[in-house]
Amino acid sequence: MAVIEAEGLVKVFRTRGGEVRALDGVDLEVREGTVLGLLGPNGAGKTTTVRILATLLRADAGRATIAGLDVARDAQAVRRLIGLSGQYAAVDENLTGRENLWMFGRLYQLGSAEAKQRAGELLERFDLEDAADRVAKTYSGGMRRRLDLAAALIGRPRLLFLDEPTTGLDPRSRLGMWDVIRGQVREGTTLLLTTQYLEEADELADEIAVVDHGRIIARGTADELKSQVGGERIEVVVHDRALLAHAAELLAPDGSASIDDHTRRLTIAAGGGARQLVDVVRRLGDENIAVDDVGLRRPTLDDVFLALTGHAAEVVATEDNQPRATKGKAR
């Protein structure tokens, strides 16, 4: 059964600079107990989608339901089913971790004692017990995110929205966060995750929807998306730029090698896997072409993105990622 169903979501923000079509007809379906990763660069419309589904923002067109409830008409009932954590949701930095969770539990309409007990459970589970009675202001980035996630889970939501849950975290905190998220999914929570990290979507999501310019341009499992860009390739970084063309001619006489002059990198299709790699190294050695790097490369989601959109999934800072900007747009 689909927990999230969205059809033709459109959102236009009016800013001083003119109109920005943040969503241009987004359709989504997420089945109970699965994880959908919304993948795309900043400004693609990921956060706007989440904000509409989480009842924070009203769509200009289209409709969306959570467990059959309309997000615009039955917003209050929808809020009982969801938890939201990420760039926008936040904790009160002047309250302790425990106080924060108690407060959000109360506002989720748990009784005071139940909220207290639930707060204790979550603090323990997210490894925040030692810091539970310190004000959140003193927390590290990773601790704050875990507290934020705990706050989203306080009411045992059926559906969890995580908006870029690891943006800005150091690698170790990111791995810790992934573990916590996986644990939650194992317990059966349906998850909609947005990320600009291709690795993260690959790691956590059952299915990935690639978002660009307010549209979903592809969806499928990570493997399905990767197969769209073809198989393995061999990449060679030639030491001497002058020998780049010669090396390309040598390795792909049919002219099928792609050459990046700037990085002195050439890429060829590799049907033969590791055996072909050994062959490439030998032939370059025979011709005395010095290389800085050579390797067999499996397609990553970066390649998928490049193939689908014609531009890399580069991180561009836009207004879309600042809560205040959204407020400005709301005018």
Next chain:
Amino acid sequence: MSALRLAVADGLVISWRNLKRVPRIPELAIFAILQSIMFVLLFAFVFGGAIPIPGGGSYREFLMPGIFVQTLAFASITTAIAVADDMTKGLIDRFRSLPMARSAVLSGRTFADILYNTGILIVLMLTGLVVGWRVNSGVADFLAAVALLLFFTYAMAWIGVFLGLVVPTVEVAQQLGFLIIFPITFVSNAFVPTETLPSWLQPFAEWNPVSALTGATRELFGNPNPFASDSWPGEHAVLLSLIWTVVLLAVFMPLAISKYRAIDR
């Protein structure tokens, strides 16, 4: 749970959260009080000697109601900053994603402001007693004056909420707050008798809500109250102050609420 019970319960949770800031950042309250005490000392000892009160009377008794009103008016800037801060930090979004009463974020905030400013007012009154301010009237008049002051505080809190919701950043909240509140409190009878102002400014100063409330509380506390005796605002300070507060509430409460509701647009 009935809608009203939900609204009250959630509003109290939000008030609790807002009041927790006071012990957690004690500097906020301490500096607010020190700033007011600085004004008391500046006016009582530096400017006071140069400001004669028409009709006679103690300048310090004249001054203190002005200080009360000024402090409570400035408190709206604190509110605006706190609301703007919650907006930028995403806390308002978190509240809006929860199945809580929609009214609670604003009602809890403004209720907390009344409690907080009651505390500030008590400290200021004690300070006033130390520098020579006295209440020369009965208990009923005293309580009426306090009620007027707190009612005004409530209106100012809603103005603060509205400002906090419309400004793009915390810094703008601060600047805009000062831009609005400063002239209103200083072009008034709070620190100087309006007679001393240029004649073109006098009508503004006499009809200004800060002057109305200051005049009303001076009257109720039995402090020197040198309104020109033939002016309507001077004769009806209590009534004018009530009208002003009701008007401010009637304008800014709906504005703030509709602004809050329109966040999802």
